[in-house]
Amino acid sequence: MPSVFFQTFGCQMNVADSDTLLQLLSQKGFILTSTPHEADLIVVNTCSVRENAEKRAVSRIAELSALCKSGDRELWVTGCMAERVGEDLKKKVPGVKRVIGAKQMDRVDEVVEEIFGDSNDQTSVFATNSVTDFVPVMRGCDNYCSYCIVPYVRGSEMSVPAELVEKSVREKVAQGIKEITFLGQNVNSYDYKGIDFPDLLEMVSAVDGLERIRFTTSHPKDCTEKLIKTLARIPSLCSHIHLPVQAGSNRVLSLMNRGYTREHYLSLIDLIRKHIPHADLTTDIMVGFPSETDKEFEETLSLASEVGYTQAFMFAYSPRQGTSAAKLSESITEQQKGERLRALIDLQTEITRKIYAQSVGKEIDVLVSGRQEKRDRMWIGQDKGCKRVLLACKDIDAGMILKARVVRSSGMTLIAERI
Ligand code: 5AD
Numbered sequence: 001m002p003s004v005f006f007q008t009f010g011c012q013m014n015v016a017d018s019d020t021l022l023q024l025l026s027q028k029g030f031i032l033t034s035t036p037h038e039a040d041l042i043v044v045n046t047c048s049v050r051e052n053a054e055k056r057a058v059s060r061i062a063e064l065s066a067l068c069k070s071g072d073r074e075l076w077v078t079g080c081m082a083e084r085v086g087e088d089l090k091k092k093v094p095g096v097k098r099v100i101g102a103k104q105m106d107r108v109d110e111v112v113e114e115i116f117g118d119s120n121d122q123t124s125v126f127a128t129n130s131v132t133d134f135v136p137v138m139r140g141c142d143n144y145c146s147y148c149i150v151p152y153v154r155g156s157e158m159s160v161p162a163e164l165v166e167k168s169v170r171e172k173v174a175q176g177i178k179e180i181t182f183l184g185q186n187v188n189s190y191d192y193k194g195i196d197f198p199d200l201l202e203m204v205s206a207v208d209g210l211e212r213i214r215f216t217t218s219h220p221k222d223c224t225e226k227l228i229k230t231l232a233r234i235p236s237l238c239s240h241i242h243l244p245v246q247a248g249s250n251r252v253l254s255l256m257n258r259g260y261t262r263e264h265y266l267s268l269i270d271l272i273r274k275h276i277p278h279a280d281l282t283t284d285i286m287v288g289f290p291s292e293t294d295k296e297f298e299e300t301l302s303l304a305s306e307v308g309y310t311q312a313f314m315f316a317y318s319p320r321q322g323t324s325a326a327k328l329s330e331s332i333t334e335q336q337k338g339e340r341l342r343a344l345i346d347l348q349t350e351i352t353r354k355i356y357a358q359s360v361g362k363e364i365d366v367l368v369s370g371r372q373e374k375r376d377r378m379w380i381g382q383d384k385g386c387k388r389v390l391l392a393c394k395d396i397d398a399g400m401i402l403k404a405r406v407v408r409s410s411g412m413t414l415i416a417e418r419i
């Protein structure tokens, strides 16, 4: 049987895309390997969101292409970098046989059919032993935040038909999946024949056997009271909202073309806290946007303190060629960016630690996702928010939802005991 090795960079959408390609290849007879040396086909699924992500992918591609010199192994480059500079890579890196850009990944079933024909060797797809999975509900982005390459490489917004989303969820639940995460660059702008995102959540929450539903990413400008009330009302919807703020200063937000103010963002946070008091809030924050002053950076710090995020993904601004922000002169040095990022990470680490510590003594529901490697009696799971939980107990299995009491917190993990 031919075999395939996957190396995936970037966001959860890329993880979902790699999985879709793997499922399609498995129908053509491929098996998955855990090392590139054993594989007949190597797929590198790439990310373009920051320069660093591209650099890491380029060096991995170079390394893997060396394994393809003999010609009996193929290298494919897929995803955002393949969209942006794929043809260049194909010319410059000898082993790269095929590029499948991010836009083509949206219809990768057709691409695989073009390559291998439409007959399937295997009728069954890979049996998944996992309890959580992703379902993309939106593709592309129309927001054109001034720093962001995504709308250029992933194209404009498209909502996946609601009946296809539902079908995909039903299939996954039938395979044993207990928790689904809906994916999109901006799930809040979902619109399929008048069905908006809260309607979609409501529809899918009726699927029998589906214990939990999550979603990411939400754009604050489209986050509605209807969505928040729906989250508060339907028990299987997790109490976690990822709401990227990016910056705390109105001038910077406007330069970023984010479409909301600090005050509007904070009013959304108030609304979430009013309806779902125990919700975990997480965010993405960027420092060192062109012309960001020390004072404006401090507004980002004060916003992070005011909101009290359970977790944050924090980045230094990285200019992306072709975006409108790349035309602004870069007034902030790399050193300044580094210092600001460090200060923000330090602040957020402290906030995260405090929020985790507040859970000690509380009763939580844990969805058990698997065993912790090398530690026999330890299981890993997640509460209904976004917190990782370690659970020491016997006679349980992945996929169970257990009542537990938090006995300790350590950094970004809760240690709990089954009740
Ligand atoms: N530089 C740094 N961070 C970026 N992000 C998107 N584009 C850039 C960029 N050019 C961050 C944003 C976004 C997250 C996925 O990546 O915070 O929400």
Ligand code: SF4
Pocket (backbone or CB within 6 Å): 141, 142, 143, 144, 145, 148, 149, 150, 151, 185, 186, 219
């Ligand atoms: Fe990029 Fe903004 Fe779209 Fe997010 S909403 S993908 S940051 S353009």
